[in-house]
Amino acid sequence: MGRIPCCEKDNVKRGQWTPEEDNKLSSYIAQHGTRNWRLIPKNAGLQRCGKSCRLRWTNYLRPDLKHGEFSELEEHTIVKLHSVVGNRWSLIAAQLPGRTDNDVKNHWNTKLKKKLSGMGIDPVTHKPFSHLMAEIATTLAPPQVAHLTEAALGCFKDEMLHLLTKKRVDFQIENSNGGPLHGLSSIPGRNLSTTYSTRRQSDEDDTVQKIKLSVSRAMQDPNTLAPEPNTVPPNKSWGMVSFGEASNTFAEAYNTFPTSVSGFQYDPPSCGNEGDGSPWNQSICTGSTCTGADRMGLHGRGGEEDGDEAEGGKGTRKQSDVFNSDCVLWDLTDDLMNPVA
Template sequence: MGRSPCCDEVGVKKGPWTPEEDKKLVEYIQKHGHGSWRNLPKNAGLNRCGKSCRLRWTNYLRPGIKRGKFSEDEERFIIHLHSVLGNKWSTIATQLPGRTDNEIKNYWNTHLRKKLLLMGIDPVTHRPRTDLDLLASLPNFLAAAKNLGNLTSPLDNVLRLQADAANLARLQILQSLFQLVGNNSPPYMDSRSSLLGSASLQNYNLGDLLQMNRQLEGLIMNGFLGLPQNPIQMTSGFSDLGNPQLPNNLQAYPESSVPLKEQEMVAQIHGSCSTTEHAMDGNDESTNPLLFSSSAIPTADSTPSLVSASPENASTDQMQDPINSNASTPLEDWEGLDLGGLDNDISWKNILDQISGSNAS
C-alpha cells in the first residue's frame, strides 16, 4: 500500500491562488517561517495542502524571484548547463539566481528546446541531429549559424557547440558531394538515398568528416578546384573551443554552491573525457565543473558518433520528402542562398560544378 497523497483531503482547494491566499501565505511565512509545510496551511488559515503552499512560495512568492524574460546570457547559460546536467532543473536553478527550477523547466520546454531543434541540435544529447533532411533544413541551419556568428555576447563560445552543428551539416553535405561525384550519379536523382540517409554517410564519424573538411580545404588552398584561395573556415571545430568568458554575474559559482551529489556527477562526466585543452582564463573548470566542462563539448579526439534524434523530433516538416513534395529541390534552394557570414566566397553550386567537371575529365 502506497502512502496516501497529501492533497487528497476532501475540501482542500486546488487551482490558481487568489491574492488573498497569497497574502495569507506571505504574511505567515514572514512571521513564522514555513516550518513544517504540512502543518503550515492549518496554522496560516489556508485551505490548501502543504505541498501546494510550498510550491506557491518557492516558485512565485519567495523574495528574490526574478520574473520576466530570460536574457540572452541566461539562455546560453541554461543551454550549457543542460548539456552538462541534463534535466536537473533544480541544480540548474541554483546557478541562476532568482530563477526557479519550474520557470527554467518551462522556459526550456517552450523556447530553448525548439530553438535547438531549429538549429539542428538534439535538445537531449546536445549533438547534431542526423534524422534531418539536411538540404531541406539547410536554410534553418544557416540562419541559426549566421545568427550565432553575429553574436557579441561574452558567452558566444558557449554556443560554439551549436554553431558546430552547421559545420557538421556542411561536412555531411561535402561528403555527400564527393560521394555523388564518386558514384557519377546525377545529384538530383535521389536526394534522400544518395545525399541524406546514405549508408556510407552513416559510417562516418566526426573525425572522418573533419578529415574530409581538411582535405577539401587543401584542395581549395592548392587551387585544385579553381576556386578562390579561401579555405572553408571551421568556426571552432569540436576540439578548439577557446576560452569562453562569462559575465561577472555568471562567473563566480563557488563549487561549494553545487550540491555534493551534483559535483560528483559532473566530476564523473568530466572524468570520462580525456581532453585537457579547455583551461579557461580565471575559470578553471577543474574547480568549477559546471561552467565549461569539456565533457559537454565533443572533441575531434572523442569523435562523438552522430546520434539519432528522438522520435518526437521527427516532425513532418523536417522529414518532408524532397522528391515527392511540391517544394523545389533542395539544391534549387541552395541557389541564391545567402551564405553571408559563413562562406561568403564559396558557392556550393560552383563547388559541385567544379568537382563534377574535374571528375569527368
C-alpha cells in the same frame, strides 16, 4: 504499506491561486517562516494542500524571485549546463539567481529546445543531428543502418519540417561561418545579420538530402566523421568545464568522438569518476537516468559527504559538490554559443 497522502484531497482547493490566497500565504510565512508545510495552510486559513503551498511559495511568491524574461546570459548558462548535467533543473537553476527549477524547465521546454532543434542541434545530446546520424551509421551494420536511418529521418524530418515551415523563424545567425549554435547568439558585440524567414519545400528536401548524404558518407568511410566546416572544431567547445586540474583531458576522447559539441575536461581520479570520459557519454544525460551526471557524481545521493546538509530530497543539494568544490571549475564566461573558426 504506502505513504499517507500529504493532505485530504477532498477538502483542498486546487488550481490557480487567487491574490487573496497569495496574500494569506505570504503574510503567514513572513511571520512564521516555512517550517512544517503541512500546518501552514491550516494556520494560514487556506484550503490548500501543504505541498501546493510550498510550490506556490518556492515558484512564485518568494521575494527573491525574478519574473521577467530570461536574459541572453541566462539562456547561455542554461544551455551550457544542460549540455553537461542534462535535465537537472534544480542544479541549473541554482546557477541562476532568482530563477526556479520550474522556470528553467519551462523555458527550456518552450524556447531553448526549439531553438537548438532549429539550428540542427539535438537538444538531448547537444550534437548536430547530422553527426548523430553519422555516428549511428558507423556503429551498425549496413542493413541495420538502412532501417534505423529511415526511422530516424522520419523523426528528424517531422521536427525539421515543423520548424522550417513556420511562417517565421526568429533564429538569427552570424553570416560569417554559420556555426550550429549561432541561433542563440544575439550577444552584445556579435555580428548578427542573417534571419531565416519562410522556408519552402525545396529547403526541406534539401535538409533531408543533406542528412542522407551524411549518413551514406559515414557508411562508406567511418573516417569521414570529422566535423563539417560549419561545426565546432574538435579543439573548441561551448565552453570549458574543467573537472580538476590534472592533465587527463578529453583531448583523446575528442579523437574518438570528434563530433562532440559539448567538450570539457575532467579528472576521473580526483573526482572519483569512472567510465571512458567521452563527451558522448557525458552528454547523454536525460532526466532521472542521467548517466553523465551519475558519472560525475552529480546525483550526490547519500548524506555521508556533508553533514551540514540537513534537507531532504534527491541529490541537488549536493550542488556544492558540482559547482563549488575544488574538484570542479566552471568557466561560464566562455562564449559557448559561438564556435571559433
